[in-house]
Amino acid sequence: MSDILTVSSGLPPTLDWQxxxxxxxxxxxxxxxxxISLFTDRRANDDDVLPEAGGDxxxxxxxxxxPDNKDRISSRLWLLSREKQLAKVLTRAQDYAEEALAxxxxxxxxxxxxxxxxxxxxxxxxxxxxxxxxxxxxARYRFERFWNS
Numbered sequence: 017m018s019d020i021l022t023v024s025s026g027l028p029p030t031l032d033w034q035x036x037x038x039x040x041x042x043x044x045x046x047x048x049x050x051x052i053s054l055f056t057d058r059r060a061n062d063d064d065v066l067p068e069a070g071g072d073x074x075x076x077x078x079x080x081x082x083p084d085n086k087d088r089i090s091s092r093l094w095l096l097s098r099e100k101q102l103a104k105v106l107t108r109a110q111d112y113a114e115e116a117l118a119x120x121x122x123x124x125x126x127x128x129x130x131x132x133x134x135x136x137x138x139x140x141x142x143x144x145x146x147x148x149x150x151x152x153x154x155a156r157y158r159f160e161r162f163w164n165s
Contacts (some may be wrong), residue, residue, distance in 0.1 A: 037129055046147065049125070051077070052102040053116040054143075054159065058090035091116030101135050109133040113143050120147065136160070138145075 059075030060066060066073070076090035092112045099105045110133040120126040128148040136142050145157040 046125070049120065049152065050145070050147070050155075050157060051117070053089050054091050054093060054113060056090040057094045058088055058092045058116065060092060060095060064092065064095055067095060087119060087122075089116070089119055096141070101141075103140070106133045106135065107139075109141055109143065110128070113145065117145070117147070125149065 029103070056076040056078065057074040058079065064073075074094065079090055080087045082088070083143040092115065093109065095112070096105060096109055099108075110131050113131040113133065114129065117126075117129045120129055126147045126149050128146075130146040130148075132144045134142045134144070141161050143157075143159045145159075146157040147157075149155065
C-alpha cells in the first residue's frame with residue numbers, strides 16, 4: 017500500500033503534503049493515516065461539551081462522504097483544547113485517540129492499537145501510540161501538544 021506522504025508541523029499541528037523530486041512524496045500509508053485520523057476534527061457528538069461558545073460542532077469533510085455514521089476516521093481530540101490537566105481529561109484524550117484509530121483494526125490494517133496519554137510536564141499532553149501490524153514491526157508514535165489553558 018502506498019499513499020501520499022502527509023506531514024505535520026506546528027502547534028496545533030498543520031497537515032500538509034510533501035514534494036519529492038517534483039512530485040508528491042509517498043509513504044506506506046500508515047504515517048499519513050495516523051496523522052489524518054488524530055489531527056482532523058471529528059464532528060462532536062450531541063452530548064459533547066464544546067470548548068468554545070457558538071455551537072460549532074466541526075467535522076472533517078472526509079467523514080461526510082462515508083454513509084456509515086459509525087465508520088469515522090477523524091478525532092474528537094480538539095474538544096480538549098481548553099480542558100484542565102486532570103486525570104479524567106487524560107482518560108478522555110486516550111479514549112478519543114483510540115476511537116480515531118479504531119478503524120485501523122476494523123479494516124485489518126492493524127491487529128492492535130495501544131494508546132497511552134500522559135502529562136510529561138505542565139501544559140503538555142502527550143500521546144504514545146503503538147500499532148501492531150501483521151508482517152511489520154510495531155509502529156510507534158509520540159505526539160505532544162501544549163494545552164491552551
